Amino acid sequence: MARREANVRLRALAQEAGWTGAELARAVNRAGAESGVELRYDRTSVAHWMAGTRPPTVVAALVAEALARGLGRRVTLADTGFAPPDSPAAGAPGATGALGVPGTPGAPGTTPDHARAPADTFSQAATLTALDRSRALPYQREFEADPVHTRPYNPADAPPARRVEAAHVRSAQAMLRSFAAVDTSFGGGHSRSALTGYLRCSVAEWLESPAAPKVRRDLLVVASQLASLAGFMCYDVEHQGTAQAYYRTAARLAAEADDACGQAAALRALSMQAHHLGHRPQALELAEAAAVHAPRLPPARAAAVMGQLAVAAAGRGDQRRALDSLARSSDLLSQAESAEDADGSGYHEAAHESHQAHVFAALGDVRAAIGALRRSLQQRPPGERRTRAVTTxxxxxxxxxxxxxxxxxxxxxxxxxxxxxxxxxxxxxxxxxxxxxxxxxxxxxxxxxxxxxxxxxxxxxxxxxxxx
The missing domain is CATH 1.25.40 (Serine Threonine Protein Phosphatase 5, Tetratricopeptide repeat)
Structure with missing residues (x-):
């Protein structure tokens, strides 16, 4: 029997993160729990890995994910010692597709934007149908900005179905307002299943049905907003991979509608999620991608984008850029006539103060961060119970x-x-x-x-x- 070689790469990464074997095992277990995978690894398991034993592929990908969060940079399977350097897996954390769902095509990887297969509404409708039935695994490379190239909609390509009218769009907009209000007041776990079921059973069907050009664009816009809200609900209940997939679907639907607000909102949400999970380089890249759309956005929306850019820059230690972005966000917010948006994602002074708190804390000014959080709570609308709890x-x-x-x-x-x-x-x-x-x-x-x-x-x- 061939003697196993010690996994010096994994040991070095754990040491770099300052983790004991028990701490690495707990981080892997947490990453698995986000995807509905119950893991019970402990320091003994990690000791076996470091001695040369390889865990199952899915677990190996979770090890890479956990270490990436702890180190604040990308970690591949090859980096962990769980894949040969010349294997296809060496350049990517796991075998997932572009939406973070195992088996879906089009993973970003190193493929140039112009060479990627075009996305279309039908594939997004299929994604909405498949998502949230099982949790998807979050992988680091999926946090890259993914510019979308869509083919023009051709009603002849649509399967036989009833025609979508403006009334369908109005009903979706009403549902969006209702779901957003419930989420804000009671949290993502309260109505996540209802929203994802609505996307799966109604919106996905409408996206595959014929419609007049204006009706179709309006449907794409509200479908993007609903998908983005579903992503945030999944993020709120810590189903991170599924949240990521909904956000990416939202970005693609918005791109087909040429809706700058929707694209910026989805990219900003991905940046927020990446920052929260410790993927700081990707968080900054996504915030920058969202900021590209800022000139086309209303002032309040642009202010939100610049606020997240400030948070992401602070997370990378770029003090000047973080403070400059905060100042730009404040200027834009002062130009806004109303912070309220139809999808409930309005950006207001309380949200801006929260961004300031993130920046000040990341830059080491705890006293200023405390002051910003107190101002945020004072200005927070009464109905925003979940955000108030997170802030307190x-x-x-x-x-x-x-x-x-x-x-x-x-x-x-x-x-x-x-x-x-x-x-x-x-x-x-x-x-x-x-x-x-x-x-x-x-x-x-x-x-x-x-x-x-x-x-x-x-x-x-x-x-x-x-x-x-």
């Missing part, structure tokens, strides 16, 4: 880092006020995290009070995670 948790975390235990606990009490009405994986994770942060302070009155109040909510958090 962030504020509590920064206050504790600054040594203000009692103020941090006061912020977390505000978080606990909102928590019972929310169905959100991000908020559930925040609950578990705040309890971990407060355990060293459980002997203090402030810390003990928050821990006692949060204890009964933990069982609901666990049940909700299974339901998502």
């Amino acid at each position: 948790d962030r504020l509590g975390t920064l206050l504790l880092e600054a040594g203000n235990l009692e103020q941090a606990c006061a912020s977390w009490h505000d978080f606990l006020d909102d928590y019972p009405l929310l169905h959100s994986g991000r908020v559930d994770r925040a609950l578990r995290s705040l309890r971990g942060r407060l355990r060293p302070f459980r002997t203090s009155v402030a810390g003990r009070t928050v821990l006692a109040r949060s204890e009964p909510l933990m069982s609901r958090s666990s049940r909700a995670a299974l339901a998502y």
Whole structure:
């Protein structure tokens, strides 16, 4: 029997990330949970990998994903030592397609934009039909901007179906407003299945049906907005691969409609997600791709794009660009007549202050970040319960880092006020995290009070995670 060679590449990456074997195993388990894959690896498993044992291909891709998040850069299967350097897998984290769904064609890789196969509405309709029935795995290269080249719509290509009229579009717009309002107030877990079912059963059929040119464009625009909202709901419940796929579908539908707002919104959302997952180079690339559309956007939309560009630049340590982008975002927002958009993604002062907080925190100015979060909460519309909860948790975390235990606990009490009405994986994770942060302070009155109040909510958090 041939002797296994130690995986020195994997060991080096773990050391670079500052992770023990147990920490790497937990990161892999978390990445798997996002895709509905229950993994129970531990430090012993990692020790076997480092000794030369190769895990299944799907797990190897999750190892690369986890390390990429921890290191803030791309990590391929070859980098981890799980694929020979000259194999097809060497240049890509996993065997997925352009939408992050195993088996779909057109992975970005290194193929030049002009050589990629054209996308069309029918393939996007098929994607909407297939998505969310099983969770897709997120892979690093899928966070690259993907310019879309579509062929002109030809009604003769459509399968026999009833004609789509303006009334269908109006009904979709009404559904968009309703789903957006529910998501904002109660979290993505509350109506995600309803929205994805609506996309699968109604919108996908309409996209494959004949329609007048104006009706068709309006349908593409609202379908893009619905897909983007579905992506955000999946992101909120931490189904990251599926969220990514919906965002990319949204971008392609918007591209076919020549809808700059839709393309920018989807790219901005992908940038936000990549930043959240630790893929900082890709987050900046996607924010830059979104900013290309800024000259065609209304001021509030352009302000949102520049705000995310500031966050992404700060994540890469580019202080000057981050602050310049923040200033540009503020100027654009001051020109906006209204921050409200039909899809509920309005950008307002509270959202801008939240972007400022991200930038200041990334640049090391915790005091300024705390001030921005407090201003954001003061200006946050009452109906934005989920975002308010996320913000109060962030504020509590920064206050504790600054040594203000009692103020941090006061912020977390505000978080606990909102928590019972929310169905959100991000908020559930925040609950578990705040309890971990407060355990060293459980002997203090402030810390003990928050821990006692949060204890009964933990069982609901666990049940909700299974339901998502």
